[in-house]
Amino acid sequence: MHIFPTIADLRAYLRTQRTQGKSVGFVPTMGALHEGHLSLIEASNAQNDLTVCSIFVNPIQFNNPDDLARYPRTLETDCELLQTVGCDAVFAPSVQEMYPEKSLLTFDFGDLERVMEGKFRPGHFNGVGVVVSKLFNIVQPDRTYFGQKDLQQVAVVRRMMIDLGFQIELHPRPTLREADGLAMSSRNRNLTPDERALAPHIYAGLSAAKASLLGGRSPADVKAWMDAHFAQEPAFRLEYFEIVNAFSLQDVTELQPEGQTALCIAAHLGKVRLIDNIVF
Template sequence: MTRFDTISALRQHLHSLPSSRSIGLVPTMGALHEGHMTLIQSAKAAGDLVVASIFVNPVQFNNPDDLARYPRTLDDDCRLLEAAGCDVVFAPSVTEMYPEPPTMRLNFGELETVMEGAFRPGHFNGVGIVVAKLFNIVQPHRAYFGQKDLQQVAVIRQLIRDLSFPVELVRSPTVRETDGLAMSSRNRNLTAEERVLAPALYEALTLAHDLLSEGQSTAQAKAAVTGFFSNNPNFRLEYVEIANADTLQPAGEVLAPGQTAICLAVHLGTVRLIDNVVF
C-alpha cells in the first residue's frame, strides 16, 4: 500500500499506472471501522485498484465543536486499510485540499430542504465540494459509499448526474454491530453508558418497519418512533422521516419494495447519530 499526502504526487502515481486498470474510490473521514472495510472489499471484488481517501473535511461541518470532536486516527486507519488490501491512501492536509477557502456554492435543491439538509445548513455544499475535488483528483471509475448516510448517497448521485462525472456510484448496505447499532466513526465518542443505550436507534427503526409491515400508515409509524424516544430521556430526537429512498422527499404512503426509507437522527449526550432502514 502506498500513501500520499499531496495532490500532485497522487496524480503522478495514478497516471503511471496502466490505463486499462479500473480505479475504485472509497472516500472517508477516517476513524475507520468494519463498514469502511466492506467498501474496500467491494472495490477489490470488482477488480478495482482501490484508492481510499482520509480527510476530515472542514467545509461540511456547520458546528466547530463537532469538527473538533471528530476522531482522528490516521496511523490506525492506515494499518486497517493495508490489511484489507487497499492499494493507495490519500491523506491530505486541509491546506493541501483548500489552499484558499472555497467560494463556490453547490445547491442540491430539494435534498437540502429535508432531514440532514434542513438541520445541517451548508453540510451538503461541503460534501459536494470535497467529493467533486476527489473525483477530479483520482478520476475513479467507481465510488463506494455506505447506506447509513443515505441522503449523502442521494447527493452524490445528483452530483454525478448534474456534472456528468464518468463515475459509477456503488451503495453498500449498512454494517451493524451485533446489537444492531450502525457502525459509525462517531460511535467512538460515546461513553460506555451511552454505548449501551445507542442500539435504541435500530430498535426504533425496527418498530416503524414492523408497523408499516402490518399495514399501519406512515404517520402512525412516525408517531410511534416519536413516542419511543419521548419515553427515553437520554435521547433527543431531531427528526424521524419516512421518505422516498431515492429522492429523500417525504412519502405519505408506503412505496414499492425497496423505495421507502425510514430515517432518523438523535442526540445522545454530545453525540449526534443517524440511521435508516429501507422498507
C-alpha cells in the first residue's frame, strides 16, 4: 500500500495506473477508521482495479472549534487497518497541502442544506462541498463510496456531482452497526463507558418510530412521541428528529414510496454529538 502526503505524488501514481487501463475507486474519509469505513474499501475493491482512500480532517467543515480539536487523529492505526482490507493508496495531505491559500469558494445547496445538519451546523456543507470537489479533481475516480449514516452529506454530494458535471458513479452504502444497534462512527470512541452503554437508545428510538409509522401513526404523532421519549432520557439532548424524503430531505406528512422515507436524528450525549438515520 502506498501513502501519499502530496497531491503531485498521488497524481503521478494514478497517471501510471491509468496508463495500464486500471479503474479507480475512491473512499474519502476524515480518518479514525472503523468497520464501516472498511466496508466502503471492500465495496470499492469489488468494483475497481485499485482503491484510493483519503484521510483528511477538513477544518472548514467544522463550525465548532472544540469539535475540530476533539476529532480523533489516528493516521498510523488507520493505515494499518486499510492495509488489512487491500487498500492500494492512501492520500493523507496536510491542511497546507489542501489549502495553500484560504478558500474563497462558496457552495449553496439550497433546501438540501437548510435542514437538519445544515440548520444546526452553519457552513458545514460548504466545507463538505469544497473539500469533496477538490478531492474528486485530485483523484478523478471512476466510482466513489459514501456511508448512508451521513444521509444529508450523500444528498449534498449527489447534487454537487450533478451540478458540476462530475463523471463519477456515486455508491452510497448501508450503515454498519455495533451488535447493540449503535451506528459505527469515529465519534463513538469519545464516549465514556457509561455514555456508550446509553448510546443504543438512539437506534432503539428510530426503530420504534419506524414501527409506529408502518403501523399507521402519522409523522406528526411520531415526532411528538420521539420528543417525549428523549425528554425522559436526561443524559441526551435531542437536537432534531425529522421524518423526510430521503432524496429531497424535506419534511413529509405521509409515508413515501419504498426506499424514500428517512428518519433522521441528532442528539448530544455528554460532549459527543451523534447522528443516525433509517431509510425504508
